[in-house]
Amino acid sequence: MSDLAAIRAHADDLADFVAASPSSVHAAAEVARRLIDAGFTALDEADAWPIEPGTRHLVVRDGAVIAWVVPGRADAATAFRIFGAHSDSPAFKLKPKPTTGRYGWLQAGVEIYGGPLLNSWLDRELRLAGRLVLDDGTERLAATGPLLRLPQLAIHLDREANDHLALHKQNQTQPVWGLGDAASADLLAEVAAAADVDPARIRGYDLVTADAARGVVFGKDDAFFASGRLDDLASVHAGVVALAAAGTDAEHIAMLAVFDHEEVGSGTRTGAAGPFLADVIERVQLGLGASREQQLRALAGSWCVSSDVGHSVHPNYPEKHDPVVQPVLGSGPILKINANQRYATDAAGAAAWNGWCEAAGVVSQEFISNNAVPCGSTIGPITATRLGIRTVDVGIPILSMHSARELAGTSDLLALTRVAAEFFRTRR
Structure with missing residues (x-):
């Protein structure tokens, strides 16, 4: 396959991945499905874990998933190579009592999740996706087709819309989904039908909006890839593809850590600031018979690549x-750098990243913010703080970050995956 064909095929596979991952819980399930197809075994946190050299496992916790490959020569002090990303994206989350409406319109009561570029969500067909918890405690994934829309006010009724458009975060962000009387309608019934469950059995839900349009390659020489949720499914996809191809002959434990709730601070049981990664690492080490000293030695020799998009x-x-x-x-x-440690990259991390890129045959760029424009952050500093692991922040450059539909360079997607594969493979 030519390089151009490989780039296009990789982008098409990412479009499939995003379409299957309209919410964080769907993303975690799709990561698990793909890795199970690649020979990984899913574990339950409540069970004993059979950690042995030469094995490949994963564990899902709600909208987060961690997967790893234990090399055949692993011992109690074997270090980790962790590729980290996040499964959530800015969106609108369904409120309690979500069926609303007036003036003959059915609307959805939603709350803003994270920091979406609000105007970008106007005049797009949207899906509802997430999980339903039923009366017996079981969970079902649910995802509708195109169901909702935030219709913009016509220019004839707001002659200054092209000069300044600011949406009221409560009154002007409630999407329409039908016509009729809200008292006799049920939005959750629409979601339940998509999951083939009785709506009367729903006892709880986590449901968010997602752009219904499929990701697409376009532009001169197919240079562009546009899709919803590139922040951060582009990184998740790169990590999945790289880990699926990882062998058991490395000198370290290759691990993919996909966290939820990065867009709202990571401070949850499935976020980077929570215990999930530390718990999994400890259980893997205990399974290999590690003492406390060997655990610390392994962490001292470990690396985390925190991958998220940049500007x-x-x-x-x-x-x-x-x-x-x-x-x-x-x-x-891109290699992401910030003097105030909003990114975890330091000189050692920069050198390591550049070495992995060189070995993968990939050219890297640096990203730094304008001094007058505040810088965001990632899971990188959180992971470095929680575990003391050497961490470097990287990603791909995009435009329209936090839009309902973001824009990436098609070639960057495959390039990031190639560096991730080298990171898992190389001994340096």
Whole structure:
């Protein structure tokens, strides 16, 4: 397969992955499905874990998933190579008593999740997706087809809309989903039908909106890939593909850690600030017979690559970017640097990342923020703080971050995956 064909095939596979992952719980389930197909065995947290050299396992905790490959020569002090990402994206989350409406319209009561670019969600067909918890305690994944829309006010009724458009976060963000009287309608019944369950059995739910349009490759020479939830499913997909191909002949334990709730601070049982990763690492080490000293020795020799998207220089807003360091999508993955430790990258991390890129035959770019524009953060500093593992922050450059539909460079997607595979494979 030519490189252009490989790039296109990889982007098409990412489009399939995003379509199957409209919510964080769907993303975790899709990661598990793909890895099980690749020979991994799913474990239950409540069971004893059979940790042995030469095995491949995963565990799902709600919208988070951690998977790992124990090499054939693993011992109690074997170090880890962890590729970290997150499964959630900015969206709208369904409130209690979600069936609302007025003036003959049926609407959905939603709450803003994370920091979405609100205007980007206007005039798009949206899905509802997530999990339903039933009266017997079981859970069902549910995802509708196109169901909702946030219709924009016509220009004739707001002549200044092109000069300044600001949405009221309560009154003007409630999508429509039908016509009629809210008193005789039931939005949850629509979701229940998609999951083939009786709506009367629903006792709880976590449901969010997602763009219903499929990801697409377009532009001159197929340079662009547009999709919802690239932040951060682009990284999750790269990690899944790389880990699925990882062998058991490495000198370290290759691990993929996909966290939930990054967009709202990571402070949950499935977020990077929670105990999930530390719990899994400890259980793997105990399964290999590690003492406390051997556990600490293993962590001291470990690396975490925290992969999340960053900003490409925007041709219409160049003043928002650093005047010298200006990564552009399509020119390779990025190394993310911040003096105030909003990213975990340091000199050792930069050197390691550049070495992995060189070994993978991939050109990397640096990203740094304009001093006058505040910098976001990632799971990287959280993981470094929680575990003391050497951590480097990386990703791909995109435009329209936190939009309902984000824009990436098609070639960057495969390049990131190739570096992730090298990270899992190399001995350096």
